[in-house]
Amino acid sequence: MTDLNDTGPVEPVEILLAEDEPSDADLCIRALRGKHVANHIVWVKDGAEALDFLFARGRYANRAHADRPRLLLLDLKMPRVDGFDVLRQLRADERFATMPVVIMTSSAEERDIVRGYDLGVNSYVPKPVDFASFQRAVEEVGLYWMLLNKAPGTVAVP
Amino acid sequence: MLFPLLEGIPVGIFIVRSGGQPYYANREAVRLLGRGVLPSATAADLADAYDVRIRGTEEPYPTNRLAIVEALAGRATDHDDAEIRQPDGTVVPIQIWGTPVTGPKGALEYAITAFADVSDRVHAQEGLRASEERFRTSVEVLPDGFAVFSAIHDSAGGVADFRYEYINEAGCRLDQRAREETVGHTLVELFPGLVASGLLAEYARVAETGEPLAREDTDYEDVYGGRRVTRAFDIRIVKLGDGIVATWRDVAERRRAEETMASQAAALRRSTADLEDRVRQRTTDLLRSNAELEGFSYSVAHDLRAPLRAIHGYCQILLNDHAGQLDEDGQALLGHVGRYAERMGHLIEGLLALASVSQKEPGRVPIDMTALVESVVAGLRDGHSGRWPAIAVGQLAGAIGDPGLIRKVWEQLIGNAVKFSANRADAAVSVESQATATEAIYHVRDNGVGFDMTYAGKLFGVFQRLHPTGFAGTGIGLAIVARILGHQGGRVWADGRVGDGACFSFALPADSTEKAATP
Numbered sequence: 020m021t022d023l024n025d026t027g028p029v030e031p032v033e034i035l036l037a038e039d040e041p042s043d044a045d046l047c048i049r050a051l052r053g054k055h056v057a058n059h060i061v062w063v064k065d066g067a068e069a070l071d072f073l074f075a076r077g078r079y080a081n082r083a084h085a086d087r088p089r090l091l092l093l094d095l096k097m098p099r100v101d102g103f104d105v106l107r108q109l110r111a112d113e114r115f116a117t118m119p120v121v122i123m124t125s126s127a128e129e130r131d132i133v134r135g136y137d138l139g140v141n142s143y144v145p146k147p148v149d150f151a152s153f154q155r156a157v158e159e160v161g162l163y164w165m166l167l168n169k170a171p172g173t174v175a176v177p
Numbered sequence: 178m179l180f181p182l183l184e185g186i187p188v189g190i191f192i193v194r195s196g197g198q199p200y201y202a203n204r205e206a207v208r209l210l211g212r213g214v215l216p217s218a219t220a221a222d223l224a225d226a227y228d229v230r231i232r233g234t235e236e237p238y239p240t241n242r243l244a245i246v247e248a249l250a251g252r253a254t255d256h257d258d259a260e261i262r263q264p265d266g267t268v269v270p271i272q273i274w275g276t277p278v279t280g281p282k283g284a285l286e287y288a289i290t291a292f293a294d295v296s297d298r299v300h301a302q303e304g305l306r307a308s309e310e311r312f313r314t315s316v317e318v319l320p321d322g323f324a325v326f327s328a329i330h331d332s333a334g335g336v337a338d339f340r341y342e343y344i345n346e347a348g349c350r351l352d353q354r355a356r357e358e359t360v361g362h363t364l365v366e367l368f369p370g371l372v373a374s375g376l377l378a379e380y381a382r383v384a385e386t387g388e389p390l391a392r393e394d395t396d397y398e399d400v401y402g403g404r405r406v407t408r409a410f411d412i413r414i415v416k417l418g419d420g421i422v423a424t425w426r427d428v429a430e431r432r433r434a435e436e437t438m439a440s441q442a443a444a445l446r447r448s449t450a451d452l453e454d455r456v457r458q459r460t461t462d463l464l465r466s467n468a469e470l471e472g473f474s475y476s477v478a479h480d481l482r483a484p485l486r487a488i489h490g491y492c493q494i495l496l497n498d499h500a501g502q503l504d505e506d507g508q509a510l511l512g513h514v515g516r517y518a519e520r521m522g523h524l525i526e527g528l529l530a531l532a533s534v535s536q537k538e539p540g541r542v543p544i545d546m547t548a549l550v551e552s553v554v555a556g557l558r559d560g561h562s563g564r565w566p567a568i569a570v571g572q573l574a575g576a577i578g579d580p581g582l583i584r585k586v587w588e589q590l591i592g593n594a595v596k597f598s599a600n601r602a603d604a605a606v607s608v609e610s611q612a613t614a615t616e617a618i619y620h621v622r623d624n625g626v627g628f629d630m631t632y633a634g635k636l637f638g639v640f641q642r643l644h645p646t647g648f649a650g651t652g653i654g655l656a657i658v659a660r661i662l663g664h665q666g667g668r669v670w671a672d673g674r675v676g677d678g679a680c681f682s683f684a685l686p687a688d689s690t691e692k693a694a695t696p
Contacts, residue, residue, distance in 0.1 A: 040483045042491075125479055149489060150489040150490035153486060
């Protein structure tokens with residue numbers, strides 16, 4: 020669980036997972052891998068790290084700038100920078116304005132859901148406590164956004 | 178002779194010789210005495226013979242004071258203290274004059290007594306005395322000072338001062354001066370402060386004009402009992418003859434009482450305000466700590482979810498992907514872990530639901546209860562596996578509330594009725610309502626296992642379960658029901674008997690707009 024991230028530099032990053040809870044991150048990655056939805060998943064532990072990764076700065080300064088993940092799975096309650104702040108900063112930047120972002124969170128509060136959509140999230144998925152349901156939810160999100168959905172950025176690169 | 182003349186006068190004349198023998202009585206004397214001349218009587222027993230007594234008593238008149246006896250002894254007398262009892266019982270008060278009559282040589286020849294009927298005067302005096310007594314008795318019992326003054330005029334004819342003619346007991350007490358130190362003295366003499374204060378001039382004006390004077394709560398400074406003090410009086414002055422009558426009352430007591438009452442009222446107001454402040458403060462504290470507690474339980478429950486998901490998740494992964502490496506017992510144990518994690522998940526969801534009830538502002542709209550209950554029943558049936566009871570939903574009264582929250586109440590109560598009657602083949606659930614002027618009351622009845630009324634009070638507590646085995650549940654559903662209804666201005670209660678079904682009832686504010694719509 021300590022090294023969930025792939026080390027291979029060859030494949031482009033397909034999914035960026037921003038999640039401060041290691042067990043949730045682990046279970047999420049296991050669910051995505053289990054259905055072979057994605058090969059290259061990167062896990063960051065909070066919103067600040069997610070922004071560093073996406074904008075290729077800090078410890079991710081050497082990352083190829085154009086290497087934009089195809090999907091961001093975003094937790095809301097995270098230390099330093101929370102999910103809403105990440106979303107706001109991404110949508111304010113034209114390079115990430117259309118990147119698919121799915122909020123996956125323990126909060127099913129109406130207030131949070133509305134705020135997420137206001138900030139331009141593509142999907143809002145409450146995390147079920149029950150693992151089977153959780154697994155199903157993650158698989159469905161991965162399948163839809165990685166395999167079925169065509170995002171603007173991906174059309175140009177066949 | 179003089180006798181014919183004496184017969185006509187309205188005074189009794191009785192003459193005895195120097196030897197004491199009765200000699201002559203005129204007509205008035207015979208009338209007054211009620212008897213004629215008693216020749217046998219002697220001077221010594223005249224009082225007895227004519228029944229003369231000391232006026233107003235039963236005492237025989239002393240012989241040695243009898244006018245006739247004194248006159249026989251050579252003394253002239255004038256006594257006004259006798260009365261005669263006439264034979265018919267009539268009492269006649271008399272004044273008696275006695276005169277010795279001497280001859281040319283100075284020797285006593287006759288003794289003459291003259292006596293007059295003084296009934297009129299005596300009655301008048303008695304009337305006066307009675308009236309005076311009435312007056313004194315009346316003013317002596319007064320709690321107020323009362324005094325009668327005669328005016329003292331100056332050379333120009335104006336009123337310069339007043340002299341005490343009479344003062345009652347209360348007046349002496351108020352003035353701290355004995356009656357004998359007062360009556361006969363003048364106001365200015367006893368109370369020089371009256372001049373400086375201008376009160377004397379006001380009293381004089383009453384005597385001169387007849388216009389009465391009434392002063393309330395008047396401060397007056399003078400020497401009382403050897404000390405200079407300021408006192409407060411209510412004073413009334415009216416003119417009486419060439420003088421005045423005064424009544425006065427010390428109002429210090431009343432002032433003190435008023436001040437005490439005012440300060441007590443103020444103290445009461447202060448302590449009431451203080452109490453209200455404390456209640457307000459306490460309520461605020463309580464609301465805050467309640468809110469904090471709910472916030473706390475929400476975040477605890479929320480934070481418990483991730484580790485629980487991990488436990489459950491890893492159990493499942495082990496069972497799914499690594500079953501081959503575990504023997505049968507190991508797999509069963511992992512299954513237990515997973516189920517308990519699941520159970521804990523339900524408890525946490527329940528806690529979150531409970532906490533969220535009070536975290537949102539509830540709506541207050543009219544609810545079509547019949548439609549809502551039918552939709553709840555349909556929803557429950559869709560998600561139900563196993564035996565489904567007969568559910569009878571009557572025409573239900575409308576109420577005011579939050580439809581989303583009230584839906585939860587129905588789901589819980591009807592769900593419970595279904596669950597706890599599932600053991601019977603003839604399970605039946607009914608939903609009814611009744612409307613009062615202010616409330617709509619709903620009943621959900623089942624014929625299931627029921628419960629022991631001893632524990633009725635525990636039904637609505639968090640994690641309270643009356644059926645430990647055989648029925649699924651977290652023990653939080655009814656707590657949520659009670660919380661929702663509390664927030665909606667309603668209430669909830671339950672009736673039941675072990676083995677004989679249960680009836681859960683709740684009340685909500687009535688929908689006052691409904692009456693017009695339904696016949």
